[in-house]
Amino acid sequence: MCHQLMGAMYKVCYGKGEEKEKGCDETFEVLKYLDNELQNKKFFGGDNIGFIDIVASYIALWFGAIQEAIGMELLTKQKFPRLSKWIDEFLCCRIVKENLPNREVLVPLYKAQFAAATQKVSS
Template identity: 95%
Template sequence: MGEVKVHGIFAGPFNKRVELALKLKGVKYEYIEEDRSNKSDELVNYNPIYKQVLVLVHNGKPICESIIILEYIDDTWESNTIPLLPKHPYQRSIARFLAKLIDEKCHQLMGAMYKVCDGKGEEKEKGCDETLEVLKYLDNELQNKKFFGGDHIGFIDIVASYIALWFGAIQEAIGMELLTKQKFPRLSKWIDEFLCCRIVKENFPNREVLVPLYKAQFEAATQKASS
């Protein structure tokens, strides 16, 4: 099906979504590491509007935005293994809705966690409340399912992978416990199931690598806010 390249950044949650989807589909690809402070000419040409990762290039044609790329992968390699999206139109629409919502909430979660880390009093409390609201929603969505997509990792699970790994690393980095088994049993069980999958373990970064990165990032943000 032609040459496939992924332009991403080290341990980036959005390019890891795409890489996981390609792995699940059995698609070979070339990963190209980008430097945010010194972006390649290729990246700028492929994504002239935002000039940033993530970009998938298939047969010389670029596709941007992780959710759009995931759908492209599912459609292009439709016959490869289990589909990422449900076949039924209504179920597909629900999956798209949830994925978009989770994607938006990922950005909100990061902003909320900055408030938790940097804020004081009301600001910090607001950050905690925003974060807990998102986690409660996701916990309710799982019900008794193994994965958001049912018995197998699917579209929503891939989009929610940020919650499974990166959010936990952020929690540890700032020394907070918002996502616990006691408060969110279904979501916690899903995280365990997802991270224990062989293909995820083989292709996702280790939490031990992410925690120091986020700790340094939040410490720098805190110092900047106080100066």
């Protein structure tokens, strides 16, 4: 799932026109699937963080930083309430806070990366 999401987000970040739109649609499909999988659980495996939560940490931290860097909000509390709640729960865990990079560091890095890629394409 995360591999599909990364591919879709690549299209959103670097694509133009129809390709970017297709990336948005693919992103929504994956997020909807994950939102439905959570049902009423705190984490994907139940009450405790498990392997799937660790794999999905991309969504919890990096996905949000990418959204901010490109100025698009794809994952909203209104569209994906369970996934949004999972993100909040996951990022509040002490072990997660201690081991994931700081979002305030990631956003400027992504902005610079996307700006450099855009500049390369237009040159």
